[in-house]
Amino acid sequence: MSVTIKDIARLANVSHTTVSRALNDSPLINEDTKLKIKAIAKQLKYTPNISAKSLVLHRSYNIGLFFSTLNTGTSAGFFYDVVRGVNGVIKDRYKLIVKGIDDYKEYGTVTKKSFDGIIVMSQSSDDNRFIRHAMDQQIPLVVLNREIKYGAVTNILSDDLRGARNIVKYLIDQGHRAIAIIEGKRGFQSAQDRKEGYLQALRHSSIPVKPEFEVIGNYDMESGYQAMHHLLVQPRLPSAVFCSNDEMAVGAIKAILEKGLKVPDDLSIVGFDDNIVSAFVTPALTTVRRPIEKVSREGASRLVDLIDNDEAPKEALYMNTELIIRQSVKKLDRGDSDIS
Amino acid sequence: MSVTIKDIARLANVSHTTVSRALNDSPLINEDTKLKIKAIAKQLKYTPNISAKSLVLHRSYNIGLFFSTLNTGTSAGFFYDVVRGVNGVIKDRYKLIVKGIDDYKEYGTVTKKSFDGIIVMSQSSDDNRFIRHAMDQQIPLVVLNREIKYGAVTNILSDDLRGARNIVKYLIDQGHRAIAIIEGKRGFQSAQDRKEGYLQALRHSSIPVKPEFEVIGNYDMESGYQAMHHLLVQPRLPSAVFCSNDEMAVGAIKAILEKGLKVPDDLSIVGFDDNIVSAFVTPALTTVRRPIEKVSREGASRLVDLIDNDEAPKEALYMNTELIIRQSVKKLDRGDSDIS
DNA sequence: CTGAAAGCGCTAACAG
DNA sequence: CTGTTAGCGCTTTCAG
Numbered sequence A, B: 001m002s003v004t005i006k007d008i009a010r011l012a013n014v015s016h017t018t019v020s021r022a023l024n025d026s027p028l029i030n031e032d033t034k035l036k037i038k039a040i041a042k043q044l045k046y047t048p049n050i051s052a053k054s055l056v057l058h059r060s061y062n063i064g065l066f067f068s069t070l071n072t073g074t075s076a077g078f079f080y081d082v083v084r085g086v087n088g089v090i091k092d093r094y095k096l097i098v099k100g101i102d103d104y105k106e107y108g109t110v111t112k113k114s115f116d117g118i119i120v121m122s123q124s125s126d127d128n129r130f131i132r133h134a135m136d137q138q139i140p141l142v143v144l145n146r147e148i149k150y151g152a153v154t155n156i157l158s159d160d161l162r163g164a165r166n167i168v169k170y171l172i173d174q175g176h177r178a179i180a181i182i183e184g185k186r187g188f189q190s191a192q193d194r195k196e197g198y199l200q201a202l203r204h205s206s207i208p209v210k211p212e213f214e215v216i217g218n219y220d221m222e223s224g225y226q227a228m229h230h231l232l233v234q235p236r237l238p239s240a241v242f243c244s245n246d247e248m249a250v251g252a253i254k255a256i257l258e259k260g261l262k263v264p265d266d267l268s269i270v271g272f273d274d275n276i277v278s279a280f281v282t283p284a285l286t287t288v289r290r291p292i293e294k295v296s297r298e299g300a301s302r303l304v305d306l307i308d309n310d311e312a313p314k315e316a317l318y319m320n321t322e323l324i325i326r327q328s329v330k331k332l333d334r335g336d337s338d339i340s
Numbered sequence C: 001c002t003g004a005a006a007g008c009g010c011t012a013a014c015a016g
Numbered sequence D: 001c002t003g004t005t006a007g008c009g010c011t012t013t014c015a016g
Helices: A005-012 A016-023 A031-043 A050-057 A076-090 A125-136 A160-173 A189-204 A221-232 A246-258 A292-308 B005-012 B016-023 B031-044 B050-057 B076-090 B125-136 B160-173 B189-204 B221-232 B246-258 B292-308
Strands: A062-067 A095-100 A117-121 A141-144 A154-158 A179-183 A214-216 A240-243 A268-270 A287-289 A316-319 A322-324 B062-067 B095-100 B117-121 B141-144 B154-158 B179-183 B214-216 B240-243 B268-270 B287-289 B316-319 B322-324
Touching: A005 A016, A005 A031, A016 A031, A050 B050, A062 A076, A076 A095, A076 A292, A076 B076, A076 B095, A095 B076, A117 A125, A117 A292, A125 A141, A141 A292, A154 A292, A160 A179, A160 A189, A160 A240, A160 A268, A160 A287, A160 A322, A179 A189, A179 A221, A214 A221, A221 A240, A221 A246, A240 A246, A246 A268, A292 A316, B005 B016, B005 B031, B016 B031, B062 B076, B076 B095, B076 B292, B117 B125, B117 B292, B125 B141, B141 B292, B154 B292, B160 B179, B160 B189, B160 B240, B160 B268, B160 B287, B160 B322, B179 B189, B179 B221, B214 B221, B221 B240, B221 B246, B240 B246, B246 B268, B292 B316
Parallel strands: A062 A095, A062 A117, A117 A141, A141 A154, A154 A316, A179 A214, A179 A240, A240 A268, B062 B095, B062 B117, B117 B141, B141 B154, B154 B316, B179 B214, B179 B240, B240 B268
Antiparallel strands: A095 B095, A287 A322, B287 B322
């Protein structure tokens, strides 16, 4: 079978303990023997048995990255950015395990023994059971994207409510009054926050909220397309639509163009996230940049700290969003804010 | 600390051996004692220590999914589809570890002990070193997307060359003669195959290949945009452009529209992959569907078989691509196949 | 059907 | 500075 420290010990004429220490750079070991042992190890292509190490060190070298779900509601661009962000900081120090929370029926296998730490990209309060489980198991934990109010957790967030409020306010500033919303996936916190930002902006400008201007999507392109269709068959059209993410905006634009209308001439569209795609659709999308990769990176690096140091501070950290103005909004003169 | 089989043994008045057997449903154990033991285990919320199990069983319950790189050249949609495809079949039976091969400087930690099996989504021959390593370690292995000629490997592929040839042939059938190509990332096998398909189609119809119609991209939208720009400033424009993937096609369309030209009226565009986005751009993209999720799923399920059964057959399996005709190609009358 | 004993590969006291 | 010994939690002979 594969080579172990005992094999090395035999060849080096030392005890396997000495080998263990040498390989771990213990200061207790004489430099010369260290060198000798390391040389033999390299020559034999020794690689430590991680299971054995784990067993005695209580460390698995695994970091779990859990999404609420890997299916509907998680867009490709989002997923990619998160994995890349996290992976970029843990490199080859840990193995990155990617899972959907909904892949599990029960969380028995999610233990401190199998995960040195866990990052949850949390979308919905359905995740609370899982998060509580991780806390109960005392697994170092970072929750991204959704505020956790119970217990002390490191929490990295973007202020979606404010971002949404800002972009809707921007629409209002451009003269829009009839502003519809395509909402995100039902049950997702982000969907709720963005909706609330939308509402606040309207209220702030004393624009009445019209139920017929609220349509629900689920964050994918198809749902944006459907939702826009829905809006387009109504007697009264909005002059602008706030899509709760960019992917839905892409779908919405498609629906509009098919109807023979133009963006932004007939209808203005804004999105949220600043997905890569948003710069490349036509017209380029005015949107809210949400620093997903930065959030993920920050989360990962906090988690690594947390693993090495139990008592690192656990706090909530907000990352700013940013309004990105491109070409999908038309400036309106007062008066033509409704088209019919 | 956490509860072990010994704790259960004590409470059940049996040996820990019996507990181990009972929990593993050994036929040697009396049904009643089994039930009793399982009850206690559940009550104590016992979960096995995977490291200990691994140590003795030589199984880690890890499956590694390795991409050539997680950075440039791997598009978000592609990445998402692959992870989802694989994850869907392994569910909670294995932990799915996602990595870029280029995250590793050396492969010491990639051993049979830490990975029950490995899936490589391989883009480039640079991966060979890694693949060879996995073979040397006797790790059950499935390579997706790139043909491996040495050794016996399970290999799941899509016939990109033929797919590309078909779609270019389609362009020719529609009357196009001045057909440009935006190539994929240099060094990627898929880029080469698609290029070759393009060339074959041209040659087959005795259309001369023009070097000024060949531009290199790297599979992302931005590169498609740049490449198209490049084509657009040349004295002689093509009437159609074959983009080696859909993302680049999106970028290319953007460049064309910015130039004040229309797709497909002035310039026809086709892509490759049938990304989700391709149906939602305007015009909807004519492309080649490549069954990425299916390939991934099939690969994963083969790997699981391979893990359970050393001697499962190792073969190469080709999945068909399919021409998806949408609206990005104009049918040309003979004669206006060049515009200037 | 059950138990005692050994051992997987490694680290950590404790002695020297 | 190095070795002896024990033990992490589990499975697997081998006996009974």
